[in-house]
Structure formats: structure tokens, C-alpha cells
Amino acid sequence: MAFPSSPHDADPSGGLLARETPGDNAAALSVSEISAQLKRTVEDRFGFVRVRGELSGVKRAASGHLYCALKDENARLDGVMWRGNAQRLSFLPEDGVEVIVTGKLTTYPGRSNYQIVIDRMEIAGEGALLALLAKLKARLEAEGMFDPRRKRPLPYLPRVIGVVTSPTGAVIRDILHRLRDRFPSRVVVWPVLVQGQGAAQQVAAAVRGFSALEPGGPVPRPDLVIVARGGGSIEDLWSFNEEEVVRAIAGSTIPVISAVGHETDTTLADFAADLRAPTPTAAAELAVPVHGELAALVADLDARRRRATVRL
Structure with missing residues (x-):
């Protein structure tokens, strides 16, 4: 007695077990392997980039590394600046400051995301510098740092x-x-x-x-x-x-x-x-x-x- 053929026999893509298709030389990659390939591709393609954006979530870790994100109205890019470069910054990064950063893009396989490793960070023009100055002045003034009563003869x-x-x-x-x-x-x-x-x-x-x-x-x-x-x-x-x-x-x-x-x-x-x-x-x-x-x-x-x- 003939049994009806399984639909999986007609359509190998719907099979219960993974099968190698005859003539197919694309072996299945592990998650680590595909992640490593993505990492190499991104780093080779974006080994040097300059990105302009507004700082957000600025945080300096106890290790001295600086973590932040760059954002504009449509997108967000995570970033990290290692301690050696962070110590050479000529200004104190703060949320809301518009900057231009130089670095390379890389991926972080553990979380399936990408980020920029920042080598250099600069304020994006004199207008952004003046905005940073006004913000810092207002904060210090609110602390009473410029109170005339503190002045000594x-x-x-x-x-x-x-x-x-x-x-x-x-x-x-x-x-x-x-x-x-x-x-x-x-x-x-x-x-x-x-x-x-x-x-x-x-x-x-x-x-x-x-x-x-x-x-x-x-x-x-x-x-x-x-x-x-x-x-x-x-x-x-x-x-x-x-x-x-x-x-x-x-x-x-x-x-x-x-x-x-x-x-x-x-x-x-x-x-x-x-x-x-x-x-x-x-x-x-x-x-x-x-x-x-x-x-x-x-x-x-x-x-x-x-x-x-x-x-x-």
C-alpha cells in the first residue's frame, strides 16, 4: 500500500530536519562566524569616518573610558572613547553639545549592534562652542559661583x-x-x-x-x-x-x-x-x-x- 508523500518531501525548505541541498556550497554559519564576518566588513568599509551629531547620555566610567551617543533628528549612534584619548580632550563633553567625532565603526556581537570607536572629538563650530559656554555659565551661576557677595577686597x-x-x-x-x-x-x-x-x-x-x-x-x-x-x-x-x-x-x-x-x-x-x-x-x-x-x-x-x- 502506497502512502501519500509528505509535503516536506516536495518542499525541502519546509522540512523538519536541515538538509544540504545538492549543489549548494553555502554551508551554514554559526552565529559567531557571521558576526565575525559582519565585524570585518564594517571595520574594513568604515575604518575612518567623521560624524557630526549631538551628544547624548555622556558618561565617564571609573576606568576613564567615555561612553556616549551621537544623535540627530532621525538616528542615534552609540560611541565609546577609550581612556587614553578621553584624557586628551580639550573640553568637557556634555549632553546637548554638537560635536564632530573622528573614529572607526565596529560591531559588538554580544548585543548585535554597532558603534563608533572615537579617536578625536571636537566642538562643531564656534556657534556650538558659544552654546556650550552659555550652558556652562548658567550652571555655575546657579551654584552661586559668580555671586558678587563672594568677592573679596x-x-x-x-x-x-x-x-x-x-x-x-x-x-x-x-x-x-x-x-x-x-x-x-x-x-x-x-x-x-x-x-x-x-x-x-x-x-x-x-x-x-x-x-x-x-x-x-x-x-x-x-x-x-x-x-x-x-x-x-x-x-x-x-x-x-x-x-x-x-x-x-x-x-x-x-x-x-x-x-x-x-x-x-x-x-x-x-x-x-x-x-x-x-x-x-x-x-x-x-x-x-x-x-x-x-x-x-x-x-x-x-x-x-x-x-x-x-x-x-
Whole structure:
């Protein structure tokens, strides 16, 4: 007796057991094998890309790695920046900042997704930089970092003046020259980078370092600190907008004059300092009186004292 043929016999694709089709040389791949092939294809095809997008979900892990996502109105791309590159960032990434990143695309087989491994991250133009500045200023202002009630009066005649600036630029020469003309004073220079990678960390460390000096120690503790650099673009002056620098100046136990850039330049360091000087030279003028005028004032007071004594 003949039994009816199974529908699976007529249609091998619907069979209960996987069968090799005659003449088919495409062997079944394991999940790991297909994932590895996808990874190689993506990395070969997108080994170097530049992507523009808005940062979202920015998180710095305890390991130092930076995790984030780039998004626009239609899509989202996960990203990671390993610790070595993250430490070299010249700004602090925040949600909502528009950036351009450079890196390579790769896949993560464990979750069946893809991401960009970021080598470099830059703010996407001056407009995005100004937006980041406004956002940071508003946040620090809400904390009371720029409250006028926190400002301290400057000492009338500081015995020691600390200067945080580059030791090789025209700024330190201008400050020393003006101090020498007005009132020769003892100056302690803390040399720092004033632009580029690592500048913000060095400036903040210098401001904190002056505050940490003990009175009567081998390095004299300043009565006043001047933080200074010459003029430049908003990118050149960006180190003085960094949160680390602003917090160091606001937390200084020594009064601080901020003298960053030219008269029209303004940085967040200016808002945090006890006094803003329009130029580094002007900072020296604000720091000390004119010796000749002070001597004349003392002589006048002495003459008045002698006249008052005669009248008695």
C-alpha cells in the first residue's frame, strides 16, 4: 500500500530536519562566524569616518573610558572613547553639545549592534562652542559661583604677588615691567601652559597650589594672585572657560585678579575672580599703588601731623 508523500518531501525548505541541498556550497554559519564576518566588513568599509551629531547620555566610567551617543533628528549612534584619548580632550563633553567625532565603526556581537570607536572629538563650530559656554555659565551661576557677595577686597599693598601664566610670553614681561615702574614687588611665577591640551589642568593646579602654600615656608605665600594670558580667539582662551579653572579660582583662599585676553575678551575665569582686569598690564596697575604717589601721600600726612603738633 502506497502512502501519500509528505509535503516536506516536495518542499525541502519546509522540512523538519536541515538538509544540504545538492549543489549548494553555502554551508551554514554559526552565529559567531557571521558576526565575525559582519565585524570585518564594517571595520574594513568604515575604518575612518567623521560624524557630526549631538551628544547624548555622556558618561565617564571609573576606568576613564567615555561612553556616549551621537544623535540627530532621525538616528542615534552609540560611541565609546577609550581612556587614553578621553584624557586628551580639550573640553568637557556634555549632553546637548554638537560635536564632530573622528573614529572607526565596529560591531559588538554580544548585543548585535554597532558603534563608533572615537579617536578625536571636537566642538562643531564656534556657534556650538558659544552654546556650550552659555550652558556652562548658567550652571555655575546657579551654584552661586559668580555671586558678587563672594568677592573679596584686594590687599592695598601686597608684599608677594603670585602670577599664573606662561613664563616665556610677553604677558609676564609686561606685568613685571609695570610692577617695577609702579611699586617694585616680590613676584612668584607659577609657569603654566595657557592654551591647548593640559592648559586648564595646569592653571587650576597652580591656583590651588598657591593657596596650599604655608606662610613662612621656603616658597613665599602670595598675598594676591594674578591669572593672566594675552588675547586670542574664543578657542585660544577656552582653557579659562573650563569648569576646573573656574572652581579653582572661586575656591582660592587668596584674592585673585583675572587678566585674560584683551579688554573685549571675557571668560568664565573673569566672573569667578575677585576682580577682572581688562589686560595683564592693567592687572599690575590694580595690584599695587604708584610708589611716588604713595610717598607723596605719606609726606603730606607727615606735614599735617607736624602742623597739628605745632598748633597744640
